[in-house]
Amino acid sequence: MKPGKTEKEIYSDKRANDILEVILSYARLEFDKKTELTGTEDVFDAISAGVNMLGEELENSTISLKEKEQLLQEVHHRVKNNLQIISSLLNLQSESVQDAKFLGLIRESKNRITSMALIHEMLYATKDLSHINFKEYVEKLYRSIYHTFETSDYKIDFEFIMEKEQHFEMDTMIPLGLIFNEIITNSFKYAFPGHQGEIKVQVDKKGEDLSIRIWDNGVGIPADFDHQSSKSLGIQLIHLLAEQIEAGLSVDCTHGTSYELHFCRSKVLA
Amino acid sequence: MNVPADALEITCYHTWKGEDGIVRTKVKPGSEVGVIEARENSAAVNGLSVNGEKFPLLIDARGIKSISREARNQFSVRGRETNTTSFAIIIDSPLSRVIGNFFMGINKPAVPTRLFENEEEAITWLLSLKVNKK
Numbered sequence: 001m002k003p004g005k006t007e008k009e010i011y012s013d014k015r016a017n018d019i020l021e022v023i024l025s026y027a028r029l030e031f032d033k034k035t036e037l038t039g040t041e042d043v044f045d046a047i048s049a050g051v052n053m054l055g056e057e058l059e060n061s062t063i064s065l066k067e068k069e070q071l072l073q074e075v076h077h078r079v080k081n082n083l084q085i086i087s088s089l090l091n092l093q094s095e096s097v098q099d100a101k102f103l104g105l106i107r108e109s110k111n112r113i114t115s116m117a118l119i120h121e122m123l124y125a126t127k128d129l130s131h132i133n134f135k136e137y138v139e140k141l142y143r144s145i146y147h148t149f150e151t152s153d154y155k156i157d158f159e160f161i162m163e164k165e166q167h168f169e170m171d172t173m174i175p176l177g178l179i180f181n182e183i184i185t186n187s188f189k190y191a192f193p194g195h196q197g198e199i200k201v202q203v204d205k206k207g208e209d210l211s212i213r214i215w216d217n218g219v220g221i222p223a224d225f226d227h228q229s230s231k232s233l234g235i236q237l238i239h240l241l242a243e244q245i246e247a248g249l250s251v252d253c254t255h256g257t258s259y260e261l262h263f264c265r266s267k268v269l270a
Numbered sequence: 271m272n273v274p275a276d277a278l279e280i281t282c283y284h285t286w287k288g289e290d291g292i293v294r295t296k297v298k299p300g301s302e303v304g305v306i307e308a309r310e311n312s313a314a315v316n317g318l319s320v321n322g323e324k325f326p327l328l329i330d331a332r333g334i335k336s337i338s339r340e341a342r343n344q345f346s347v348r349g350r351e352t353n354t355t356s357f358a359i360i361i362d363s364p365l366s367r368v369i370g371n372f373f374m375g376i377n378k379p380a381v382p383t384r385l386f387e388n389e390e391e392a393i394t395w396l397l398s399l400k401v402n403k404k
Contacts, residue, residue: 037335037365039300046364049336053372056339 015044019051026051031059069129076124083117107148108185108234114144115181119173131167135160138180138201145184154195156188162203166210175241176261182234183214183259191218191257208264215258227251271296271330271360271389278314282307285314292396293318293325293354299333308341312352319353326396327354330389332362337369346377356399357383358392 005013018035025033034055035048087110094106118140122132142158168176180201187199202213227235238259242249248262273296277286282301287293293315297303303311315327337345347354357379361370370385382399386392 039335041333041363041365043364045335046368049365050368050372052336053339053342053369053376057376060339 012044015048019044019047022051022055026055026058029058029062031055031062072129073124076120076129080117080120080124083113083120087113087117111145111148111181111185112178115141115177116174118144119170119177123170128167130169132170132173134166134168134173134203135162137173137177141177141180142184142199145181145188149188154188154192156192156196157198159198159200160202161200164205166203166205172245175245179238179241179259179261180214182238186234187216187218187257191216191220193219197256210263211260212263213258213260215252215256217256220253220255220257221251223253225253271328278317280307280310280314283311283314285311285318287318287325288328290393290397291325291400292328292393294328294330296330297332297334300335301333302335303337303341305338305340305344308337308344312344312347316351316353322353324353324355326356326358326400328389328392328396329357329359331359331366331370334366334369337373342373342377345373346379348378348380352381354381356381356396358396359383359385360387360389360392361385362387 022033022035025031034052037045037048037052039045090106090110090113094103097103097106118137119132122137122140123129138160139158146154146156146158184199187197191197197216197218199216200214204211204213227239230236239249242261246264250260250262252258252260271294273284274286277284282298282303283295284298285293285295295311295315301307319325344350359370359373361367367385373379374383374385384392384395386395
């Protein structure tokens with residue numbers, strides 16, 4: 001106690017400190033504390049009552065928010081499970097088939113489904129229900145595609161080059177994931193006749209712009225191949241989905257095959 | 271607000287119907303109103319209705335110490351049957367003013383509600399609503 005304080009000052013200090021303690025515990029989302037009301041009906045009692053009621057409302061909102069997050073997690077879990085079921089059905093469908101072309105189409109469909117299922121899996125497995133860690137996703141996607149090819153004799157190196165962590169919202173990540181799925185799948189299918197090579201992904205941020213480049217050092221695409229008029233579903237998807245996420249797309253076949261997506265960061269990135 | 275001898279006495283309130291058709295409920299000094307006490311009060315108030323008649327409610331909140339969130343929700347008459355048509359809440363101290371404003375702003379009662387510092391003005395307002403309804 002400081003010397004010279006009046007009783008009123010001591011009382012005011014104590015009430016103010018008591019209220020402050022409770023506000024701090026609410027800030028930590030600890031709601032078991034309440035400020036004590038003395039029954040004097042003075043301004044401190046009024047402030048205390050207000051703080052207590054705000055605490056109750058905050059606690060209620062926090063609980064509602066947690067429940068909604070749990071619900072959203074559950075939704076992602078179920079979506080992922082349903083996508084897995086579709087994938088399994090495709091597997092069953094293909095068991096009795098020998099036709100290599102048909103089996104290839106089934107595999108491509110399964111990979112597309114997996115590229116989306118992975119996003120839902122990552123969303124329910126992490127605390128952040130709206131953002132996907134791009135590097136983590138692409139690495140998982142790559143591994144998943146790798147396993148769908150008969151890769152025992154493949155020797156393909158994969159490298160991800162990125163200076164800073166990059167996250168995308170789900171609305172961007174699903175089309176982007178499908179684009180990556182098509183590009184990586186094409187590399188596996190066509191780029192490496194000798195089953196050896198390298199696939200790289202590089203993310204660069206320059207000011208407000210962001211570019212993502214994915215390339216392989218394979219045999220490249222024939223010079224007369226016209227991307228815009230291609231009837232390949234994979235190629236069409238790459239272009240359509242890039243347009244959907246408002247990303248500029250350029251393709252370079254000088255050394256291997258390189259796709260580069262350009263984003264205006266403020267438009268699509270979290 | 272004087273409590274008549276025939277008023278209902280429940281845990282935190284005295285409740286009665288006036289000759290003007292307004293039901294009154296006066297909180298007991300120092301009351302800490304929880305949901306049980308709020309439900310008890312709602313039952314007492316609704317019990318004053320004869321043949322399903324509806325009435326305005328004058329609430330004397332002067333002297334209240336605290337009221338829980340669940341109790342405030344109960345009094346907001348949202349999503350439940352009530353015989354009340356409007357609330358006039360009498361407040362005086364900073365404490366009752368905070369509670370009254372909180373109830374109005376956060377709990378948003380489902381019937382017309384106003385805060386008053388003067389009993390006569392509160393009654394006049396309730397009666398004016400009654401007249402307008404006729």
